[in-house]
Amino acid sequence: MMSDKAVKIVVKYCGGCNPLYDRVALVRRIEERFCDSVRLVSVDEGEGDAALVVHGCYVRCAGTTELSHLPIFSVCRPEDIDDLKEHIQTMLDTHESEEPSE
């Protein structure tokens, strides 16, 4: 069951012309790891607290203009997932500490 305190992260992919890894599977792993606290949404689904830009390679060609007002995490290889988890966890911790106490 997802918490109502869930942080919303907008996911934007590059187009995937020749990706060096399975971008969708990487996002799925993030979704599973943070299923209780993070909601991943597409660009068309509206605003978020941060953006995750998933590039298939080092060219990092995904357009990010529409996300420029958000903190952006970007990945371009599977190994980036550990840093990404850390970033998201930090964001969640900050988010939690900023929540008004009941």
Place this chain on the structure above:
Amino acid sequence: MTLMDGRAYEESLRKLNLVVYMFGERVHNVVDNPIIRPSMKAVAATYDLLHRPEHEDLMSVTSHLTGEKINRFCHIHQSTEDLVKKSKMGRLLGAHTACCFQRCVGMDALNALSIVTYDIDQKHATNYNRRFLDYLASVQENDLTCDGAMTDPKGDRGLPPHKQPDPDAFLRVVERRVDGIVVRGAKAHQTGAVNSHEIIVMPTIAMREEDGDYAVSFALPSDTEGIVYIMGRQSCDTRKLEEGTMDRGNQLFGGHEALVVFDDVFVPNERIFMLGEYEFAGDLVERFASYHRQSYACKVGVGDVLIGASATVAEYNGVARASHIKDKLIEMNHLNETLFCGCIACASEGSARPSGTYCVNTLLANVHKQNVTRFPYEIARLAQDIAGGLMVTLPSEADFRSKEVGAWMEKYFKANDDVPTEHRLRILRLIENLTLGTAAVGYLTESMHGAGSPQAQRIMISRSINMSEKQKRARKLAGIDE
């Protein structure tokens, strides 16, 4: 604004009343015809992938006319980034479908006309560009697939249009009315013609004053009265009529071509983009050809699939660790990525034309296409080398399913014990499909002749290089005083 998905696109085609012939008979249900349908599914992929987040960045773009999100196939390139993304989109769709997805030709026609209608207006104070932009707005609004129709039958190749024994060898104006024109002629090799909502006609060669009636460009709905489509054959095409699907090779997609006849067809004024401005016919051909030579980025994606199939069959045959197999796969990748270099380079080195439209670098686009006339053949040769002769001696799926002989096929075509025999047969059929079956039309012969035969690119390469500068540099370094 309509951004169709594949299903909506398919339904939109059902509303067309096309006059299509195949095997000497009228095809009344084009969409569901088993030979044509895989090609419709390939175009449908250009609609579906836009709605997938992991591909949207390549498949969609913001319209410079309306600021709205549109399919990239309806876009006029506004930057080199747009051109690069076009190349990447081609690779993506080539790899997704392993065939010609047919929609690039309309995009290339739209971009070429955005440039040339502007240039004609500058010289002749005509109003073609406004007309074109109104038309473009409608194409974008309705997310249409356009067939870009350039290649005339051409009759005697040694004669210009006006000297042909049959004056209809090149499409021409046969009547001028207050409200439009009547045209007669044909366009050959039209990829995706019966999967298109619109057909955009352009002249096929540079012309002189006497060819004025042939210097004509316009767009019409594909089911306009008087337009007739005669489907081209592809090698192994009737396998799509057989029971079972394994022998088709590609289970999902395909391409098609057609001869499109214009039997005294009326074109209203608002859809005419060139009428008699013969001195711009060559420019339109050159612009379109440059864009379309870039579009052969798609073959890189098809190459991705063929390389993947070759590596897979090597595993299935139990030879994946052989050094010569590994080396052949490296060579295939080297050739394929060299092709990718060309389509990225001509896009990155693109520049703005006076109309504001960005066009690819002509020299590099022609170099790219020249490579495309060669490298897929070598990639295909290596694929067949790795696959082995079974690819062309394999009995049919019906035999494989047969109670009488199927068990023998299962027994004697077994290779790697970890791999079901059927998997081996399926991957062999895919390689057959790509290198000498229906998909070889697109991967090989279309690579040779599509967007102009090899000699056309060599002429453009010759015209585009600065030979005197190269000679000057050589003489200077050799110590030759001028």
